[in-house]
Each structure stands twice: as C-alpha cells, then as structure tokens.
Amino acid sequence: MNDEHRLGPSESARIREGIAAAVLGASAELADSLERDAAGYLRLIDASRIGAEESSRLLREAVQGARAAGHSWDTVGRVLGVSRQAAQQRFADKAGDIVHGDPSTNSPDTPRRRRLGPVSAFNEMAALADCGRDGWHLVGYGAAFLDVEASAHPWEHCRVTLASGGRLRRMESEGWIPVGAGWFPWRYYKRPLLPAAEQDMK
Known part of the structure; x- marks a missing residue:
C-alpha cells in the first residue's frame, strides 16, 4: 500500500x-x-x-x-x-451510531426536528450556519448527518478538536453549550444568539 x-x-x-x-x-x-x-x-x-x-x-x-x-x-x-x-x-455505518445531545420524547410538545445530510467535515459547519440563522440548533449527529431542532431564535455553532482541553473549558464559560460527547475528532458546541437589544444590555 x-x-x-x-x-x-x-x-x-x-x-x-x-x-x-x-x-x-x-x-x-x-x-x-x-x-x-x-x-x-x-x-x-x-x-x-x-x-x-x-x-x-x-x-x-x-x-x-x-x-x-x-x-x-x-x-x-x-x-x-x-x-x-x-x-x-x-x-459499515450502523443505525446505532448516533450521538444525541438532548433527550427526545414523543410528546406533542416536542419541538420539530429534521436531519441534514449527507454532510462531511468540509461542509457541515456551513450547513449549521445556514440553519442556525433560521432558528435551528444542533441536537444530535453521526456519520454524514446532523440532527437539528427548531427554536424561536437564531443560534451559532462551532466545533473544535477533542484535544483542545483548555479551550473547551473557556468556551463553556463563554456560554457555549456542548452537544453530546463529540464525534471523533470533533466536539460540537452551540449557543443562542441574543437579539441586538439584549446584547447591548449585557
């Protein structure tokens, strides 16, 4: 080889x-x-x-x-x-290879979800940026797909390598929310984007 x-x-x-x-x-x-x-x-x-x-x-x-x-x-x-x-x-991909960041239920009050895919390491962050602007945030992921959930406000997403220990702790102190345990070699984060008026009050 x-x-x-x-x-x-x-x-x-x-x-x-x-x-x-x-x-x-x-x-x-x-x-x-x-x-x-x-x-x-x-x-x-x-x-x-x-x-x-x-x-x-x-x-x-x-x-x-x-x-x-x-x-x-x-x-x-x-x-x-x-x-x-x-x-x-x-x-070969197995149905069980899904990382869920948030628990899901079957109640009528459960927010709408959808699956984005196929995605890769090269385009998944652009896909999250697009849907985040429309109020969708990451709740699960696996090989070549992302699960997102609807909300009433926009979100931002980022990913960092699992080797970034100090940076991960700093991000969480800045309001970034980890999604699941990571999908090697990445760890995924999200945080809600506040309206401009609320950001000015901070």
Missing part, C-alpha cells in the same frame, strides 16, 4: 506511549499499586479494557469520517491493512 497515509515510527510510538500513560494514569494510585497489591492488576485490566473500547470507538468514527469525506472502502481498507470487503463488513 501507499505509505503516504500511514504515520511514521515516531508518531506511532507517541500514540502507543500516550495510550499506556492514559491507562496507567486512570487513577493516582494505579501505577504504584502494581508494586505491592495483586488487586492492582485487576484494576489495570479494567483500565485497559476501557482504553481498548475507546480506541475501537475512535477508529470506527475515524473510518466513518473518512467515508463521509469521500474516501472509498478500497482506500480505507488499504490504510487499515485489510481488504475492501473486510473494512466494509467491520465498519
């Missing part, structure tokens, strides 16, 4: 070291307990299991993001080192 899409040895090592450090750093005493407590190894298994589940989720979302960006199953399979068929069987 073409190696241009693969990480180099130092980048791969950095990821492996980061995952190991995250697992061992799950609690302040986990690494220390391995020197003196046999039960520490059972906690290490649990921490490793959680790390493996999260890595699996990130891989699935990365594959679905690549598909939404227009890459073929053949190209995805080559990057994964498997056949097109194997990649498609393992990672």
Whole structure:
C-alpha cells in the first residue's frame, strides 16, 4: 500500500506511549499499586479494557469520517491493512451510531426536528450556519448527518478538536453549550444568539 497515509515510527510510538500513560494514569494510585497489591492488576485490566473500547470507538468514527469525506472502502481498507470487503463488513455505518445531545420524547410538545445530510467535515459547519440563522440548533449527529431542532431564535455553532482541553473549558464559560460527547475528532458546541437589544444590555 501507499505509505503516504500511514504515520511514521515516531508518531506511532507517541500514540502507543500516550495510550499506556492514559491507562496507567486512570487513577493516582494505579501505577504504584502494581508494586505491592495483586488487586492492582485487576484494576489495570479494567483500565485497559476501557482504553481498548475507546480506541475501537475512535477508529470506527475515524473510518466513518473518512467515508463521509469521500474516501472509498478500497482506500480505507488499504490504510487499515485489510481488504475492501473486510473494512466494509467491520465498519459499515450502523443505525446505532448516533450521538444525541438532548433527550427526545414523543410528546406533542416536542419541538420539530429534521436531519441534514449527507454532510462531511468540509461542509457541515456551513450547513449549521445556514440553519442556525433560521432558528435551528444542533441536537444530535453521526456519520454524514446532523440532527437539528427548531427554536424561536437564531443560534451559532462551532466545533473544535477533542484535544483542545483548555479551550473547551473557556468556551463553556463563554456560554457555549456542548452537544453530546463529540464525534471523533470533533466536539460540537452551540449557543443562542441574543437579539441586538439584549446584547447591548449585557
């Protein structure tokens, strides 16, 4: 396969070291307990299991993001080192791959919702900007789609990478509302746009 899409040895090592450090750093005493407590190894298994589940989720979302960006199953399979068929069987979009930011109910008072799609990392923010001006705000998302809900006022939306820890905390203090837990590698935010008169009063 073409190696241009693969990480180099130092980048791969950095990821492996980061995952190991995250697992061992799950609690302040986990690494220390391995020197003196046999039960520490059972906690290490649990921490490793959680790390493996999260890595699996990130891989699935990365594959679905690549598909939404227009890459073929053949190209995805080559990057994964498997056949097109194997990649498609393992990672084809499942109905359950939806991230809901807000609970939904079936009551008559439930606001109207609609699904935008197909969208990709390259056009989804423009789609959110358009519908946000018309009073629609993000409530859920998944591979190649966005779920939006109607409201009485306009909204603004943004997304940042999940690696932006300090920025995420600052955004929340500025009134940005997180939507769901994120869709790797992005975290989505929204906030209502106040009428000009209300903004002047602040």
